[in-house]
Amino acid sequence: MVPPELDEGLPLERIKDFSLEELLGMAIKAEIGARQFYESLAERVEIGELKEKVSWLAGEEKKHEELLRKIYADFFPGKEMVFPKEHIGPELQPVARKLDKVEDVIDLIRWAMKAEEIAAKFYAELENMVEDERKKRLMRYLSDMEWGHYYNLKAEYELLLDWAMYDQMMHVGP
Amino acid sequence: MVPPELDEGLPLERIKDFSLEELLGMAIKAEIGARQFYESLAERVEIGELKEKVSWLAGEEKKHEELLRKIYADFFPGKEMVFPKEHIGPELQPVARKLDKVEDVIDLIRWAMKAEEIAAKFYAELENMVEDERKKRLMRYLSDMEWGHYYNLKAEYELLLDWAMYDQMMHVGP
Numbered sequence: 001m002v003p004p005e006l007d008e009g010l011p012l013e014r015i016k017d018f019s020l021e022e023l024l025g026m027a028i029k030a031e032i033g034a035r036q037f038y039e040s041l042a043e044r045v046e047i048g049e050l051k052e053k054v055s056w057l058a059g060e061e062k063k064h065e066e067l068l069r070k071i072y073a074d075f076f077p078g079k080e081m082v083f084p085k086e087h088i089g090p091e092l093q094p095v096a097r098k099l100d101k102v103e104d105v106i107d108l109i110r111w112a113m114k115a116e117e118i119a120a121k122f123y124a125e126l127e128n129m130v131e132d133e134r135k136k137r138l139m140r141y142l143s144d145m146e147w148g149h150y151y152n153l154k155a156e157y158e159l160l161l162d163w164a165m166y167d168q169m170m171h172v173g174p
Numbered sequence: 175m176v177p178p179e180l181d182e183g184l185p186l187e188r189i190k191d192f193s194l195e196e197l198l199g200m201a202i203k204a205e206i207g208a209r210q211f212y213e214s215l216a217e218r219v220e221i222g223e224l225k226e227k228v229s230w231l232a233g234e235e236k237k238h239e240e241l242l243r244k245i246y247a248d249f250f251p252g253k254e255m256v257f258p259k260e261h262i263g264p265e266l267q268p269v270a271r272k273l274d275k276v277e278d279v280i281d282l283i284r285w286a287m288k289a290e291e292i293a294a295k296f297y298a299e300l301e302n303m304v305e306d307e308r309k310k311r312l313m314r315y316l317s318d319m320e321w322g323h324y325y326n327l328k329a330e331y332e333l334l335l336d337w338a339m340y341d342q343m344m345h346v347g348p
Contacts, residue, residue: 056230070343134339137332144329148322155318158311165308169244 003107004097009087012118015125018084021076023126025083027142028068030091030119034112035061037092041108044099049170050156057149064142071138089118102163109160113153120146177281178271183261186292189299192258195250197300199257201316202242204265204293208286209235211266215282218273223344224330231323238316245312263292276337283334287327294320 015023038058045051072081092115099105123143127136159166189197212232219225246255266289273279297317301310333340 067343134336137336137339138343141329141333144325144332148325148329151318151322151325155315155322158318159315162308162311165311169241169312 003111004093007087007091007093009089009091009118012088012121012125014086015088015122018086020126020129021072021079021082022084023088023122023129024068024072024075025081026087027119027122027126028065028072028081029083030087030089030115030122031061031065031068033092034115034119035065036094037112040094040096041112044095045105047105047166047170050105050160053152053156057152060145060149064145067138067142071135075135088122090115102160106157106160109153109157113150113157116146116150116153120144120150177278177285178267181261181265181267183263183265183292186262186295186299188260189262189296192260194300194303195246195253195256196258197262197296197303198242198246198249199255200261201293201296201300202239202246202255203257204261204263204289204296205235205239205242207266208289208293209239210268211286214268214270215286218269219279221279221340221344224279224334227326227330231326234319234323238319241312241316245309249309262296264289276334280331280334283327283331287324287331290320290324290327294318294324 018026035058038054038061042051042055042058045054069081090111092112095108099108120143123139123146127139127143130136130139159170192200209232212228212235216225216229216232219228243255264285266286269282273282294317297313297320301313301317304310304313333344
């Protein structure tokens with residue numbers, strides 16, 4: 001089931017229908033959406049370890065947004081940013097409801113994983129689209145970071161599926 | 175060149191020569207080594223963004239060590255831990271020298287990536303060795319987390335290779 005925080009978006013193949021300018025705008029919009037999603041999730045989740053992790057992810061997405069704005073300004077100096085209404089892959093929205101059961105959280109983490117996976121592939125595609133070696137490097141950086149997020153979320157997801165164990169094992173330390 | 179902080183260790187295939195008890199001991203030792211490596215690297219590195227990242231990694235490895243100690247206690251209750259002197263894959267040691275050039279840092283990050291990659295594969299092998307579904311899940315968790323670290327380091331590594339750009343782009347924010 002697709003939760004209300006999520007719009008599935010266009011498939012990755014549609015990337016070729018947009019200009020680099022539009023794709024950078026999309027990427028910035030997606031980073032903002034992801035940050036707001038993680039921030040709101042951190043507020044609503046009561047599992048300490050997970051709260052900490054999603055707060056960390058929110059901070060990471062904020063840094064990516066700033067980096068992408070620099071890249072945009074470098075590509076299109078002085079130009080006002082274009083934010084297409086379409087987006088490639090799931091676009092995360094703030095969580096505005098109460099999360100009653102661990103299953104609600106599991107559902108959202110699964111969609112966040114999907115969004116991170118598409119983001120990683122999206123940046124890898126942008127790497128092919130840009131010609132300058134430095135810009136390629138920056139797209140590789142962003143793609144690798146999103147893979148990092150994907151695996152980090154996947155780890156939590158696996159453990160959340162066995163809630164009793166998560167509860168027992170993740171209260172590590174004193 | 176292999177830096178002094180690193181002992182290349184045994185290849186992953188040698189995993190079959192050890193008991194589960196020994197392998198868990200090895201894993202705990204490796205997590206401790208990795209934490210000390212990241213802590214010492216954080217002290218010696220002057221690149222703000224990277225300092226923050228390796229400090230974060232140090233904290234993560236600390237949590238893994240605690241989790242593995244719980245798993246060990248659960249597998250072998252009341253038994254004193256065995257720490258084999260051998261280890262699978264690169265064993266990271268504290269950085270005790272001054273890091274003069276960015277190349278020194280790049281070298282260490284590359285080895286840390288290698289260590290994280292082997293650790294991810296090591297835990298995936300342990301997942302096959304344990305029978306209990308919960309223990310498999312925990313090994314999968316650890317393996318995914320290490321992949322997360324691997325990609326996070328890979329992202330930094332890629333950008334560090336072009337130091338001038340790293341310096342320019344990573345001073346994001348005000």
